[in-house]
């Protein structure tokens with residue numbers, strides 16, 4: 001496990017959330033209130049990049065078919081509208097430790 005520097009904390013807080021490339025991975029990072037969240041940024045349904053932050057429910061919604069994932073544990077909590085009966089338990093995304101360090105957001109991969 002290695003802490004990797006990503007974007008500035010200032011830019012993340014201005015945007016609310018961002019998908020960033022970290023090595024070979026895309027990680028979706030969100031700042032909600034004073035907490036940070038980081039989950040795999042590639043949707044487990046059909047590999048779209050995650051991008052819509054739902055701050056009131058601590059979820060991110062996939063732009064392609066609107067599956068929703070819990071930011072705290074990576075679980076799919078709403079299925080894609082094109083596959084309402086999909087086995088959501090098998091589509092959980094990896095979550096990562098995340099922190100702010102010297103003005104930057106770091107993710108432990």
Ligand code: FES
Pocket residue numbers: 043044045046047048062063064065066067080081
């Ligand atoms: S690719 Fe994300 S819901 Fe289909």
